[in-house]
Amino acid sequence: MIGRRSDLPFHRDPVARFLPALVAFLVFVAILALAGALAIGRTAAGWDQGIRGAITVQVPVDDQSNADETGATDAARADEAVAAALALLRSVPGVAAAEPIPPAEAAVLLEPWVADPSLLSELPVPRLIDVRLEAGAVVDARALEARLQPVAPGALVADHGVWLADLLRLTQAVEVMATGLVALVGLATAATVAFATRSGLAIHRDAIELLHLIGARDSYVARQFASRSLVLSLWGGLIGLVLAIPAVAGVGALWSRLAGEVVPVPELGTIGWAMLPAVPIAAAVIAMLTARITVLRALARMA
Secondary structure (H helix, E strand, O other): OOOOOOOOOHHHOOHHHHHHHHHHHHHHHHHHHHHHHHHHHHHHHHHHHHHOOEEEEEEOOOOOOOEOOOOOEHHHHHHHHHHHHHHHHHOOOOEEEEEEEOHHHHHHHHHHHOOOHHHHHHOOOOEEEEEEEOOOOOOOHHHHHHHHOOOOOOOEEEEHHHHHHHHHHHHHHHHHHHHHHHHHHHHHHHHHHHHHHHHHHHHOHHHHHHHHHOOOOHHHHHHHHHHHHHHHHHHHHHHHHHHHHHHHHHHHHHHHHHHOOOOOOOOOHHHHHHHOOHHHHHHHHHHHHHHHHHHHHHHHHHO
């Protein structure tokens, strides 16, 4: 269809000038929206797998320089409290594992929020315990916190599932909006091609009537317009793809610099990058089908 010679004088058609540019713009917008939806969805799935079923217990440390009448420092008492808390946590139904996070690793987590990392050694950084739940298990964080008070006074329980649910709802909303934008781009492409095709029918009306006189069927005429729309849209779509890929890569690089270790960096992944070239192909197919349907309907009304 692409390489077939046309019997209509499309070289006089102004569609060849504006249709590729419009399709390039629409494909550019669609690729940006699709890339955003795929990256956010992939990142949200990673958060869900890594955080769901996780609880963090904080055991406070007031001042490592103080000592009680027995000579035990707050650090030593914190170690005892952590050990007691671990024993209790491992006995709770639904808890698969409970492991202490070394103070050095906890300090690394705080470094992005502290201007001078050397000050962390002087701060009463709480001891952290990473708790992993069994699949499908649900633990009441407030009840667990109350159970910890006798063995680890002041202990706090952070249930990541609460804020993770809100975060997932937000990412799902963004995905829906991005998917809706891609759908709107598809509709805009169809509307643009339909308008261009009707203009072409008006311009080439005499040539179409001549083709009918020599025995050409409506399907033959429709194939001429469909082939033309396919070529122009595919050309415009490739331009949009070439412009969109550096834009997506640039936004990803900029986000990586801003996020660092504080915010997870959304990534497309191999499958996501492989899906992007499908956008101009889909746009070209939509344009071809739209042109064919538009011509057949218009010629049926003219008969």
